[in-house]
Amino acid sequence: MRIFLDHNGGSTLRPEAIAAINRVVARGHGNPSSIHRAGQSARRDLELARRQVAALIGAKPFEIIFTSGGTESNNFAIDGVLRASGSRRRVITSSIEHSSILAPLLTLEARGFEIIRIKPDSDGRVSPAEVIDCIGETTALVTLGLVNGEVGTIQDLDGIARRTSSVSAAFHIDAAQAGGRMPVDVNELGCDLMTLSAHKLGAPAGIGALFVRDAHPIAPMLLGGPQEDVRRAGTQNLIGAVAFGAAAEAALLAQPAESARIGAMTNELWMALRAAIPGLVLNGSIEHRIPNTLNLTFPGVLGESMLIALDLEGVEVSMGSACAAGAVEPSHVLLAMGRSAAQARSSLRLSLGWNTSQDEIAAVAEIIPRVLRRVSASEPIAAGEGAR
Amino acid sequence: MSPRVLVAMSGGVDSSVAAAMLHEAGYDVVGIAMRLAPEPAHLSRRKATCCSHEDFEDARRVAERMNFPFYVVDLREDFAARVMDNFVSEYLAGRTPNPCVMCNREIKFDRLWQRARAIGADFVATGHYARIDRDAAGRFHLLRAADESKDQSYFLFSLTQDELSRTLFPLGAIAKTEVRARARELGLLNADKPESQEICFVPDGDYAGFVERAGRDRVRAGKIVDSAGSTLAHHAGMHRFTVGQRRGLGIATGEPMYVREIRGDTGDVVVAPREQLSSAGLIALDVSLVGAHAYDGGPVEVEVKTRYRQRAIPAILQIGSGRTAEVRFLSRGPAVTPGQACVFYRGDEVVGGGFIERAVEA
Numbered sequence: 001m002r003i004f005l006d007h008n009g010g011s012t013l014r015p016e017a018i019a020a021i022n023r024v025v026a027r028g029h030g031n032p033s034s035i036h037r038a039g040q041s042a043r044r045d046l047e048l049a050r051r052q053v054a055a056l057i058g059a060k061p062f063e064i065i066f067t068s069g070g071t072e073s074n075n076f077a078i079d080g081v082l083r084a085s086g087s088r089r090r091v092i093t094s095s096i097e098h099s100s101i102l103a104p105l106l107t108l109e110a111r112g113f114e115i116i117r118i119k120p121d122s123d124g125r126v127s128p129a130e131v132i133d134c135i136g137e138t139t140a141l142v143t144l145g146l147v148n149g150e151v152g153t154i155q156d157l158d159g160i161a162r163r164t165s166s167v168s169a170a171f172h173i174d175a176a177q178a179g180g181r182m183p184v185d186v187n188e189l190g191c192d193l194m195t196l197s198a199h200k201l202g203a204p205a206g207i208g209a210l211f212v213r214d215a216h217p218i219a220p221m222l223l224g225g226p227q228e229d230v231r232r233a234g235t236q237n238l239i240g241a242v243a244f245g246a247a248a249e250a251a252l253l254a255q256p257a258e259s260a261r262i263g264a265m266t267n268e269l270w271m272a273l274r275a276a277i278p279g280l281v282l283n284g285s286i287e288h289r290i291p292n293t294l295n296l297t298f299p300g301v302l303g304e305s306m307l308i309a310l311d312l313e314g315v316e317v318s319m320g321s322a323c324a325a326g327a328v329e330p331s332h333v334l335l336a337m338g339r340s341a342a343q344a345r346s347s348l349r350l351s352l353g354w355n356t357s358q359d360e361i362a363a364v365a366e367i368i369p370r371v372l373r374r375v376s377a378s379e380p381i382a383a384g385e386g387a388r
Numbered sequence: 389m390s391p392r393v394l395v396a397m398s399g400g401v402d403s404s405v406a407a408a409m410l411h412e413a414g415y416d417v418v419g420i421a422m423r424l425a426p427e428p429a430h431l432s433r434r435k436a437t438c439c440s441h442e443d444f445e446d447a448r449r450v451a452e453r454m455n456f457p458f459y460v461v462d463l464r465e466d467f468a469a470r471v472m473d474n475f476v477s478e479y480l481a482g483r484t485p486n487p488c489v490m491c492n493r494e495i496k497f498d499r500l501w502q503r504a505r506a507i508g509a510d511f512v513a514t515g516h517y518a519r520i521d522r523d524a525a526g527r528f529h530l531l532r533a534a535d536e537s538k539d540q541s542y543f544l545f546s547l548t549q550d551e552l553s554r555t556l557f558p559l560g561a562i563a564k565t566e567v568r569a570r571a572r573e574l575g576l577l578n579a580d581k582p583e584s585q586e587i588c589f590v591p592d593g594d595y596a597g598f599v600e601r602a603g604r605d606r607v608r609a610g611k612i613v614d615s616a617g618s619t620l621a622h623h624a625g626m627h628r629f630t631v632g633q634r635r636g637l638g639i640a641t642g643e644p645m646y647v648r649e650i651r652g653d654t655g656d657v658v659v660a661p662r663e664q665l666s667s668a669g670l671i672a673l674d675v676s677l678v679g680a681h682a683y684d685g686g687p688v689e690v691e692v693k694t695r696y697r698q699r700a701i702p703a704i705l706q707i708g709s710g711r712t713a714e715v716r717f718l719s720r721g722p723a724v725t726p727g728q729a730c731v732f733y734r735g736d737e738v739v740g741g742g743f744i745e746r747a748v749e750a
Contacts, residue, residue, distance in 0.1 A: 305506040308459050312418065312507055327423055328462040378505030 049245025152293025161190025207240030610655025
């Protein structure tokens with residue numbers, strides 16, 4: 001039995017997404033920009049998907065731009081806002097954002113932009129008051145994640161939108177890890193832009209969206225054809241879009257029962273592990289947390305060893321920020337939350353999803369303590385140190 | 389349930405075939421590639437950047453083809469602390485280290501074994517050319533490879549009974565040509581890949597440059613002197629020399645001169661004509677014995693290898709206290725190189741070995 005607990009890395013495809021993909025694939029062709037009937041069918045499908053995605057976050061369909069995924073949406077939001085916002089040079093973010101936010105901002109900093117990175121507290125919460133204090137007449141953009149993908153902490157973004165709009169700065173929310181997993185409403189949040197990622201909610205990778213509020217200025221990043229209302233050139237990824245739309249609709253319909261069910265299982269797993277493992281630490285806020293995510297520091301072992309040992313036992317989890325060639329860098333999120341590099345290296349992320357079952361959680365609650373005992377007896381690392 | 393074995397895979401032919409052979413023999417194989425060296429900052433990152441390491445991809449393809457699990461693990465910190473730092477300090481002290489011996493002892497058969505146990509493995513296997521035999525009394529013997537031209541037992545002398553009992557060398561009994569043939573048979577894409585020669589963390593082969601970057605403020609300059617003590621030249625650092633070296637001395641004399649000795653205490657590099665490059669024996673430190681035979685440490689005739697690419701020569705071995713040994717060659721032997729491993733053989737069997745501390749002149 002394989003138990004998949006890495007839904008924050010990329011969730012299992014929802015059956016609705018698979019059905020939508022199959023429907024479009026079976027038709028075989030169709031470019032939404034074409035005038036003939038195949039093109040018209042494709043356009044109908046694309047626009048249905050756009051409405052479905054818009055509904056997920058309370059947006060209007062024309063405010064949704066399909067992109068290649070969360071990374072493009074985040075890059076696009078930053079680049080598109082700054083090129084449309086004249087001489088303003090200040091960007092405000094936090095130090096725990098996704099790399100697709102932090103990397104472009106680093107480049108901008110080298111080009112002379114003023115980048116303010118707010119540090120979170122030890123729970124991974126960024127103070128909205130601190131953000132608001134930094135917003136001024138020179139601020140071009142505030143960009144913050146709604147849910148941190150590594151620890152699952154939900155941010156309090158209250159009041160930020162009022163302040164940005166009072167100085168005509170743009171407010172972008174990266175909701176890649178939030179969409180479809182908790183109520184997200186662009187009007188309640190008051191943001192001007194929002195990133196969504198499809199593969200976090202049960203559609204394939206390679207498709208995402210950027211919400212841009214009606215009439216909010218944004219310069220296109222990809223130039224070429226007039227697709228997406230001249231805001232993002234390139235023939236649309238129709239297969240991806242219909243899957244995204246179907247998954248978004250399914251996720252929305254499943255709420256709030258799905259979140260409640262997942263939250264109960266996550267809690268059960270945390271209680272069971274905490275009882276079985278002395279010194280186990282839950283990273284991130286207990287109270288303000290997306291129901292599916294557990295980021296745990298296992299005392300005295302390397303996360304890398306735990307991950308491999310668990311995989312060999314059929315349990316698939318993640319370290320948050322490893323790469324395929326095996327260079328394990330301690331999570332920048334945990335470091336920003338004040339954890340040591342050793343603690344970060346001893347941490348694993350377990351993320352449940354729409355198809356996680358009670359039986360799986362019961363099995364994992366037994367497997368993890370057993371594997372931990374073996375790893376810690378075999379490859380002990382001293383508390384407070386890295387590898388010796 | 390079949391025994392689980394962690395196979396250290398580099399992406400090369402040898403470890404790939406080793407993994408495949410164990411898989412075919414019914415072991416529960418887990419392939420592990422180790423991230424050991426940091427990215428060399430001064431070289432182009434294009435070839436070996438995160439997530440695109442070609443060698444690891446070769447190993448991954450082998451695992452996919454054979455359908456066993458494969459992971460890349462990050463042991464950079466351990467490697468830096470236990471192999472690279474030693475490499476740099478040894479060179480700076482005027483010695484010539486052998487990082488492969490160190491890596492085997494510290495990483496592959498120690499650190500990696502911990503990892504193996506952590507993932508539920510019973511054995512560690514590598515693509516080394518050497519054999520392990522278990523006798524009727526349950527003792528483990530470390531033997532030269534069947535293919536003598538490929539024998540790597542020299543690098544493995546430090547293995548103990550305990551380590552040998554949980555180590556597998558599937559290539560020990562077969563020839564390199566056979567390994568290549570098996571690789572092709574198995575459809576391994578890297579069957580004809582050239583063998584790696586350089587030290588893995590100094591891919592450009594510039595050891596001196598590496599040592600200077602890592603230990604800039606510890607570089608020890610000095611004089612080049614002849615056997616009589618006259619100064620022939622000055623040098624920029626002892627780490628640029630090794631015993632037996634002829635090139636790069638920067639001296640012009642009638643007959644060719646070779647490095648005979650590097651004096652760590654004064655920084656002097658002593659050169660001499662070829663016929664003076666010999667020694668009567670050596671003192672070794674950090675000596676370990678494989679322990680397959682009862683042996684009280686008294687004088688015993690062995691053959692000893694003082695460099696990997698060198699024939700074993702007859703000598704008398706006498707174990708001293710505190711893990712030391714004195715080796716006396718039966719007839720005058722080569723000039724020995726402090727820092728290199730010296731390995732004691734009896735016939736095909738490795739008795740033990742240590743690290744050369746100094747030559748014995750008479």
